[in-house]
Amino acid sequence: MILIGELSLWVALLMAAWSTTVSYAGGAMRRSDLTASGVRGLYATFAMVVLAAVGLWTALLSRDFSLEYVASHISATMPSVYIFTAFWSGQAGSLLFWALILSMYGTIAIATSRKRNAELVPWATGTISAILLFFIATNCFKANPFTRLDFLPPDGRGMNPQLQNFGMAVHPPNLYLGYVATAIPFAFAIAALFTRRLDAEWLGSVRRWALLSWFFLTIGIVLGMWWAYVELGWSGYWAWDPVENSSFLPWLTTTAFLHSIMIQEKRGMLRKWNVVLVVMSFLLSIFGTFITRSGVIESVHSFAQSPVGNWFATFFFLSTGITVYLVGTRLKDLEAKAELESMVSREAAFLYNNLLLIGIAFAVFWGTIFPIISEWANGTKITVGPPFFNAVNVPLGLLLLGLTGVGPLIAWRKASVSNLKRQFATPAIVGLIVAVVLFALGMHSLAPLMTYGLCGFVAATIGQEFTKGVRARRAIHHESVITGFFHLVARNRRRYGGYIVHAGIVMLFAAFAGMAFRTQHDVTLATGQSFEARDPYGHQWKFVSQGVSTSSPRDRLVEAVGLETFRDGKRLGFITSEKRQYLDTQGNPLFGKITEVGIRSTAKLDTYVVLAGVRNTDVAELTISFNPLVVWVWIGGFLMMIGGLVVMWPQAEKRRPQAGYAAVMPTQAERAELAGAV
């Protein structure tokens, strides 16, 4: 099976090359037989890549240490689930995984849009196959997972125990699923540019894929944050590290696209811009893979430097060049069909939303590559860190948060004063009250106050929309609040799913601002000694060390410290933090020591305890921090995922027009619902 897998990878290479050539030829010469052959070539590539993947999984699960990839990523004693996920824990495997997803997506995308977009199919197929060709070629020639060792090691090197965690098992595949999904809209955009069929039809095929990409990127990013927070022990979840940034960039452009596409659907505007966003999302995904894999930028995520970097750079610049040429020569076909009519309109709000998202993306991109740029320009590397990203992104992010409330409710074309009053009077008051109350409670710094005020405003607009909708349903259909709520969401998934996502965003912002009040204490405690501190809410905490215990379960040595914890004199129980040293089957240490963080989590506050070191067998060096509102990052992320699912879920049945519909005059409640919908 392993041999079959290895051979299949080479056959897949030939198939992808074939499909690329004949699909483009079929498109250029308008020969449907060639196109059909190209499409079959893509399907065959998919089948071959599946076989190759099955081959690698077989090698991993049968623990065939004669393969370098297997020997350097797993060990005999590792739990099977992590042996399965070891597939994508290294370079060669992740490239194969990428090819697997792309060929799967490509097959689905082409199979489902063959009839609908016959004109676009040859070019889209050719483009998907060309990207596949690049990934499979890199896999075959530069990072082959089937490379054999010239000796047979008795055991593998194993996986870093920090990676043996649920979050880390599912975080990379989600990011890949998101990254790779940007390739499908890209392929259709290229096809539309080639054929000059730049009307709304290519967008139809593309929106769902962009949404899928957004969905998986969101899950991937949030899981990555969660993993970093619970596993790495630095008491944060986002460090503006180049690798984190590179997953954030395509998320930003895809988010921008999902908004601006509505303007094109409704008003025929922003046609050039949408093509640019689709292309940018894909290129940024490639860029992200490039900087993660090449080591050109200093990152804590130090993956081994490898020759794959050059291949990625070439591919990146080649695709950029081709797309710039295509867009440049087709500008005339992309003229807008309508003009912006007023600055106070939904169109304008969405334009600003896009401007801000792209502004943020640009700042993040610039900050990420600044070391390279400055070295080119001045000969010395200059790095920028979190202060840079915060200084730029906090103001832009706050403007964006405000628009999250405005955009969905303001009228199309030109908003009237009465529209503005009706939609925004209550939310504005709610936001103001939140800010004033917090100020009175003693929160006196500007950025958090503005954040919470805006959070209140946006949350109120969302609440208002749901209340209006449910009330209308209750009046028309006589439904209970709960059925009304579910029907409301089910009948208009895009709109209410979007609101659910926005509610998640509000929670995230609230949590981010909470971290401004984070406090940290470095403490040294011997057995029986205690430490007292006040948390950001003013509660008095007391931690009493129960001493350091040492134990050696199965495959590791553990030093653990237990802290008996009290808040305002009330006993809360124990928080335990550990230092672990994992061992291989011969008892040699594997990797360095790792920290097992102790976290006590509530809706208001995380109490985060890290055992930094042990001296004289019973003196624990600890870092204790109070991290407000962290839990809302995970809840908000979850809500965004749910909202994304609601938007993506296929409409079960088209609403049948009711008999005599035209004859029935809308009731007052229906008129209200209609007015709300406009």
Next chain:
Amino acid sequence: MKPRTKFLISGALVLGLAGFLMKSAISQTGQFYLTPTELAAKMQADPSFSNAGIKVGARVVPGSIKRDPSGKEYAFQVTDGAKSFPVIYRGIAPDTFTDSVDVVVGGRMGTDGTFRANELLAKCASRYENAPVDKYKQTAGYKAAAGRA
């Protein structure tokens, strides 16, 4: 004025704001990222360079890590092969900070030639990707197994 023009102007203002924020943030918080050799050259050219906050990427000299009895202070040597200098770091060191790893230290170079760091990032190639299998041949486990065979 047409709304389109208005939008373009206000858009330019927003982007200008972003650009301004970026520029000022870089000049205020940007840090030189140097190798020990580059740092030595800078210090020689301009001794007042010791006032600037910088980051240095280098490798820890094996066996040079000394820990203060209080546990909160580390003294060690870093090198890039050509130049080396001592570093004093106050704070809690990351799990991965051990002999001969690559580190990034952030802080100031004192006029006495000692680097005082307030930031210490340690990275080793084996953190997320494992050491190449060749290294495996040097481990006791491999030698024992090979000896049996």
